[in-house]
Amino acid sequence: MAKNQEKKKLELWGRATDATVITIALTLGLFAFAPFWAAYLWASCTYYQCSITTGPIVDFFNVVQNFQDEIVSSTNGGLIEMIGAGVYKIFTDVVLADREALCVYLCWLVYNFAMYLYFPVRKIGLGQSTPAGHVLKYRINGLYVWIATHVVYIAGSVLSNEAYGLDYICVHWGGFLVATNIVGLALSLFVYMKAHIAPSHPEDRKFSGSKIYDYCMGIELNPRIGQWFDFKLVFNGRPGIVAWTLINFSFGAAQYKQLGYVTNAMVLLNILHAIYVVDFFYFEDWYLRTIDIAHDHFGYYLAWGDCVWLPFTYTLQSFYIFRNPVDLSTPYFILILSIGLVGYYIFRNANNQKDIVRKTNGRCLIFGKPPTFIRAEYRTADGKPHKSILLTCGFWGLSRHFNYVGDLLMCFAFGASCASFDFIPFYYLFYMTVLLVHRISRDNDRCRLKYGVYWDEYCRRVPYKLIPYVY
Ligand code: NDP
Numbered sequence: 528m529a530k531n532q533e534k535k536k537l538e539l540w541g542r543a544t545d546a547t548v549i550t551i552a553l554t555l556g557l558f559a560f561a562p563f564w565a566a567y568l569w570a571s572c573t574y575y576q577c578s579i580t581t582g583p584i585v586d587f588f589n590v591v592q593n594f595q596d597e598i599v600s601s602t603n604g605g606l607i608e609m610i611g612a613g614v615y616k617i618f619t620d621v622v623l624a625d626r627e628a629l630c631v632y633l634c635w636l637v638y639n640f641a642m643y644l645y646f647p648v649r650k651i652g653l654g655q656s657t658p659a660g661h662v663l664k665y666r667i668n669g670l671y672v673w674i675a676t677h678v679v680y681i682a683g684s685v686l687s688n689e690a691y692g693l694d695y696i697c698v699h700w701g702g703f704l705v706a707t708n709i710v711g712l713a714l715s716l717f718v719y720m721k722a723h724i725a726p727s728h729p730e731d732r733k734f735s736g737s738k739i740y741d742y743c744m745g746i747e748l749n750p751r752i753g754q755w756f757d758f759k760l761v762f763n764g765r766p767g768i769v770a771w772t773l774i775n776f777s778f779g780a781a782q783y784k785q786l787g788y789v790t791n792a793m794v795l796l797n798i799l800h801a802i803y804v805v806d807f808f809y810f811e812d813w814y815l816r817t818i819d820i821a822h823d824h825f826g827y828y829l830a831w832g833d834c835v836w837l838p839f840t841y842t843l844q845s846f847y848i849f850r851n852p853v854d855l856s857t858p859y860f861i862l863i864l865s866i867g868l869v870g871y872y873i874f875r876n877a878n879n880q881k882d883i884v885r886k887t888n889g890r891c892l893i894f895g896k897p898p899t900f901i902r903a904e905y906r907t908a909d910g911k912p913h914k915s916i917l918l919t920c921g922f923w924g925l926s927r928h929f930n931y932v933g934d935l936l937m938c939f940a941f942g943a944s945c946a947s948f949d950f951i952p953f954y955y956l957f958y959m960t961v962l963l964v965h966r967i968s969r970d971n972d973r974c975r976l977k978y979g980v981y982w983d984e985y986c987r988r989v990p991y992k993l994i995p996y997v998y
Pocket of ligand 1: 655931934
């Protein structure tokens with residue numbers, strides 16, 4: 528009995544292993560809907576000035592209706608024949624509609640893989656111990672790659688005499704939507720099969736009993752090819768995030784072509800997003816010990832999300848400002864920049880405090896004072912005991928996820944840069960709030976199972992989850 532409980536404890540480290548019918552249905556519904564939603568947001572900005580109301584919905588049904596009519600009229604009405612014609616039409620009209628974007632995206636992926644594997648490293652980073660007790664090594668060179676890529680993108684455009692413009696990404700944005708979806712779907716299928724056929728660390732896999740849930744949420748914790756090619760770090764942290772600032776920049780260049788100047792709203796958004804992205808690469812080693820890398824399994828959720836969701840929804844505000852240019856007053860500009868910087872200060876310092884206290888084994892200063900913390904113990908699947916630290920002071924004494932408050936303040940500043948109350952500017956804030964609040968509950972369950980009484984003690988000492996005295 529006790530043994531079973533211990534096994535259950537270890538199983539639940541990453542994500543839930545018992546998926547209920549409702550969880551499976553919700554997961555499937557959400558993830559099947561996500562590609563349409565991403566396409567819908569793209570269409571609303573491309574054709575409707577980023578208005579998500581009736582226009583795109585009517586268009587969507589018209590496109591589906593026309594598609595259906597064309598298929599029916601080109602066949603004799605047999606089901607198999609119609610499916611064949613439909614697949615052929617999707618292939619020619621959608622997949623190959625912008626072959627150039629498809630080729631460029633595939634080259635972009637190969638470039639990112641090569642840079643991760645062969646570009647000089649700042650250091651070799653160590654991940655968090657997995658439930659099975661593996662501590663993996665990662666090549667930390669994201670900052671160098673980010674700088675080199677931006678130099679190449681700008682220099683390439685200038686040297687080619689604008690044969691390809693700085694607005695290249697914006698011009699081919701629809702083609703990239705198709706390309707990223709193809710890769711995202713293919714990748715999630717690939718990792719699902721790999722988890723069964725050639726898992727990297729079999730003991731760190733999770734099976735829920737539902738193929739659908741496993742496909743969506745992932746089976747392998749750290750799928751790899753060879754010693755270094757780590758799917759999670761490469762896809763979570765490279766093609767989409769390096770591209771994030773390039774995409775913004777490209778919308779800025781497109782705006783320059785359109786208006787003859789770049790609005791200060793676009794400049795502000797580019798600055799705020801760049802702070803977030805450069806921080807990510809500067810502190811790439813820290814990222815190895817966040818939930819994304821340390822606990823989430825790699826399935827459709829991350830594979831498709833990294834390829835499509837991240838580049839298309841995280842950059843929506845620059846698309847919005849491109850389609851709805853606005854000049855901000857100087858006081859408003861300063862106010863939003865300040866909110867973004869305060870958010871960044873909290874975000875970065877909270878994350879650093881957690882990292883430094885563990886790295887120094889508590890021998891550090893937090894806000895100028897020796898830290899207070901709980902020395903917690905946990906076990907890995909091999910039964911070995913380990914020690915860890917749960918910080919109870921600094922930002923981690925205010926609430927159990929005060930780092931999220933900083934992130935959400937930054938998200939607010941991103942939205943407010945657009946100076947509009949439309950849905951799309953604040954969509955990212957809304958999405959991040961849902962994601963982070965859900966993550967708080969996931970993380971709470973996981974940490975309770977991992978640390979047991981130590982976690983209960985931490986919750987007693989730090990009762991608030993996110994905002995002190997509120998939640
Ligand atoms: P955290 O960095 O808050 O990590 C939570 C983990 O830290 C816990 O699972 C536990 O892991 C450990 N921990 C919890 N409490 C303490 C404590 N008191 N002292 C020391 N360690 C503790 O979560 P995330 O990985 O979700 O977030 C990292 C950052 O990334 C955040 O700032 C967040 O805002 C941001 N983020 C951004 C996203 C985006 O898409 N832009 C998405 C998600 C997050 P253990 O003990 O097992 O090591």
